[in-house]
Amino acid sequence: xxxxxxxxxxxxxxxxxxxxxxxxxxxxxxxxxxxxxxxxxxxxxxxxxxxxxxxxxxxxxxxxxxxxxxxxxxxxxxxxxxxxxxxxxxxxxxxxxxxxxxxxxxxxxxxxxxxxxxxxxxxxxxxxxxxxxxxxxxxxxxxxxxxxxxxxxxxxxxxxxxxxxxxxxxxxxxxxxxxxxxxxxxxxxxxxxxxxxxxxxxxxxxxxxxxxxxxxxxxxxxxxxxxxxxxxxxxxxxxxxxxxxxxxxxxxxxxxxxxxxxxxxxxxxxxxxxxxxxxxxxxxxxxxxxxxxxxxxxxxxxxxxxxxxxxxxxxxxxxxxxxxxxxxxxxxxxxxxxxxxxxxxxxxxxxxxxxxxxxxxxxxxxxxxxxxxxxxxxxxxxxxxxxxxxxxxxxxxxxxxxxxxxxxxxxxxxxxxxxxxxxxxxxxxxxxxxxxxxxxxxxxxxxxxxxxxxxxxxxxxxxxxxxxxxxxxxxxxxxxxxxxxxxxxxxxxx
Numbered sequence: 001x002x003x004x005x006x007x008x009x010x011x012x013x014x015x016x017x018x019x020x021x022x023x024x025x026x027x028x029x030x031x032x033x034x035x036x037x038x039x040x041x042x043x044x045x046x047x048x049x050x051x052x053x054x055x056x057x058x059x060x061x062x063x064x065x066x067x068x069x070x071x072x073x074x075x076x077x078x079x080x081x082x083x084x085x086x087x088x089x090x091x092x093x094x095x096x097x098x099x100x101x102x103x104x105x106x107x108x109x110x111x112x113x114x115x116x117x118x119x120x121x122x123x124x125x126x127x128x129x130x131x132x133x134x135x136x137x138x139x140x141x142x143x144x145x146x147x148x149x150x151x152x153x154x155x156x157x158x159x160x161x162x163x164x165x166x167x168x169x170x171x172x173x174x175x176x177x178x179x180x181x182x183x184x185x186x187x188x189x190x191x192x193x194x195x196x197x198x199x200x201x202x203x204x205x206x207x208x209x210x211x212x213x214x215x216x217x218x219x220x221x222x223x224x225x226x227x228x229x230x231x232x233x234x235x236x237x238x239x240x241x242x243x244x245x246x247x248x249x250x251x252x253x254x255x256x257x258x259x260x261x262x263x264x265x266x267x268x269x270x271x272x273x274x275x276x277x278x279x280x281x282x283x284x285x286x287x288x289x290x291x292x293x294x295x296x297x298x299x300x301x302x303x304x305x306x307x308x309x310x311x312x313x314x315x316x317x318x319x320x321x322x323x324x325x326x327x328x329x330x331x332x333x334x335x336x337x338x339x340x341x342x343x344x345x346x347x348x349x350x351x352x353x354x355x356x357x358x359x360x361x362x363x364x365x366x367x368x369x370x371x372x373x374x375x376x377x378x379x380x381x382x383x384x385x386x387x388x389x390x391x392x393x394x395x396x397x398x399x400x401x402x403x404x405x406x407x408x409x410x411x412x413x414x415x416x417x418x419x420x421x422x423x424x425x426x427x428x429x430x431x432x433x434x435x436x437x438x439x440x441x442x443x444x445x446x447x448x449x450x451x452x453x454x455x456x457x458x459x460x461x462x463x464x465x466x467x468x469x470x471x472x473x474x475x476x477x478x479x480x481x482x483x484x485x486x487x488x489x490x491x492x493x494x
Contacts, residue, residue: 010149015271018156025164026264032330033171040257041117042184044248047241048118049125052100053132054234056092059226060085061140062233062363067222068144069285075203076213082141083207084214084222089137097126115253127185135192138199145202146282154191162187228372229363235375236359239382239405243398246386251394259395262338265318265325266345266399272310273353276303280357284364296361297423304356304425305433306480309472311353312437315346316464320444324453324460337395344399348406354434356425358413367420374412378405429477436475440467 030039063085071077100107104122111118139151163184170180196204212219244263248256280299287295318325322343326336362371382405389397417423444464450456472478473485 014149014152015156015274018152018160019268019271021157021160021164022264023268025160025167026261027325027329029164029167029171031261031332031335033167034257035254036257036334037117037253038177038257039260040244040248040253040255041115043244043260044115044118044253044256045121045125045128047244049128049132051234051237051241051245052096052125052129053136054237055230056089056096056129056133057085057137057140057230058088058092059229059231059233060089061136062229063222063226064137064140064144065281066144066225066285066364068141069282070289072145074213077218078203079206079208080212080214081222082204083212084219085137085141086207089133093130093133096129100126110249114251115248115256117253118248121181124181124185128188131185131188131192135188135195138192138195138204141199141204142195142202144282145199147202150198151195154195158194159187159191162190225368228369232363232368232372232375235372235379238379239375239402239409242379242382243386243402246383246390247395247398250387250390255395258335258338259341259398261335262341262395262399263345265322265342266347267349268318269311269314269346269349270353271314272307273303273349276307277357277360281360281364284357284360288364293421293423296421300356300358300361300417300423300425301427301430302478302480304354305427305430305478307356308350308354308430308433308437309468309478309481311350312433312440313465313468315350316437316440316444316468317461318346319343319441320447320460320464321457324449324456327453328457340396341399344396344403348399348403351403351410352406354430355410355414358410358417358425361417361421361423362413365421367416370416370420371413374409374416378409378412381405381408429475432475433472433477436468436471440464440471443467 034042063081067081068078071081107122108119111122135151135155139155142148142151166175166180166183166187169175170177175183214222244256244260247259280303284296284299287293287299319342322339323336326332326339329335359371362368382401385401385404386398389401391397393400414425444460447460447463450459469481472481476482
């Protein structure tokens with residue numbers, strides 16, 4: 001548990017810096033120097049690339065994260081695991097290129113009217129897919145070895161910092177669109193290579209092409225898990241990115257660009273979950289290997305509670321200052337009508353965050369197939385709700401589709417974990433925190449503006465966020481929060 005806390009704090013620090021960079025990038029630099037259609041273009045380009053890249057490793061990401069801990073003391077089996085992952089990824093990427101090139105005419109025609117930029121630059125998706133697949137595979141290996149900080153640094157800080165520089169150069173007409181795209185591609189290639197190089201000291205490159213040390217039973221188990229993981233991972237990414245992709249095809253790139261800005265603001269609520277879940281996965285795998293259900297239950301409940309506290313803090317600060325936030329944004333009037341999108345996406349992420357490490361628990365348990373079942377049912381539902389709601393409600397329809405889908409995904413996972421493992425993430429302290437959040441959120445609607453938008457954001461965030469943090473501390477709902485605050489207070493006194 002101590003290692004989880006240590007790496008969670010380190011990852012949270014990296015994510016915190018990344019959030020500040022992302023905030024500045026998405027809410028100032030992008031709106032100042034890019035048209036909404038250009039923002040939509042880059043958003044959809046990455047969403048399509050991430051969706052395609054989720055297929056390439058054929059489930060090897062979760063294979064690494066689940067099985068590396070089992071074979072940590074067996075070099076032969078660890079080597080066989082790496083060999084299987086890299087070989088299948090290489091073959092899969094070749095097949096992807098063939099399939100993608102063969103469907104180029106359909107792709108160009110599909111986006112030619114609503115998103116001509118995508119049709120013009122569609123070939124850039126191929127190298128982007130390779131870069132994203134290599135990054136995800138290398139990061140998964142690192143996480144499987146309980147090393148999460150450096151991949152997070154590259155993803156959250158380095159990529160955003162370099163992107164910021166590129167966009168500013170484009171804004172000052174030092175770069176044209178072709179050079180901007182070339183630089184964008186270079187950033188993702190360089191970042192994926194950095195993460196790949198970083199796993200060398202973890203034996204991530206070490207491959208002996210001798211006969212596999214895995215038994216037939218182990219290989220069968222790994223391949224079955226990998227197959228389900230491939231479909232689950234792809235479905236999860238589809239649920240997360242389908243709204244921007246469908247907005248582009250139904251509306252246009254400008255709508256996708258406006259939506260992406262609003263989505264990013266609401267997405268900030270998910271930051272605590274990302275910090276905790278990426279390190280908890282290998283520890284859950286270790287606990288399942290030992291049959292330590294008490295540790296699993298403790299992780300489940302602590303993740304739900306602590307993520308609810310952190311997510312509530314972010315949500316009330318955002319909602320309380322939302323009007324002022326759009327006022328200080330460059331061209332904020334263009335994006336202000338999407339304020340409802342921010343609230344709905346924030347609620348969707350808060351539901352996901354406050355449900356605890358349900359996906360990680362299912363992925364590490366003998367019931368991992370149910371993760372696939374949930375995605376199999378809900379991914380088509382996400383597509384259907386987008387098809388139904390976007391034509392009627394536009395951007396808000398896409399946000400409602402995300403909220404509905406996220407709620408149903410977590411409700412299904414809650415039911416399966418309770419049914420199979422007899423565990424629930426919700427405790428009395430979780431309920432107390434939810435009540436505190438609800439009352440604070442209600443208070444936010446009565447707060448007036450303080451004239452200056454910057455002053456309003458600071459004062460409202462201090463008040464609303466302070467109520468969540470101080471209230472949680474005084475109610476003693478989280479031993480982790482109280483211990484952290486007490487440690488900080490002691491050091492401050494010294």
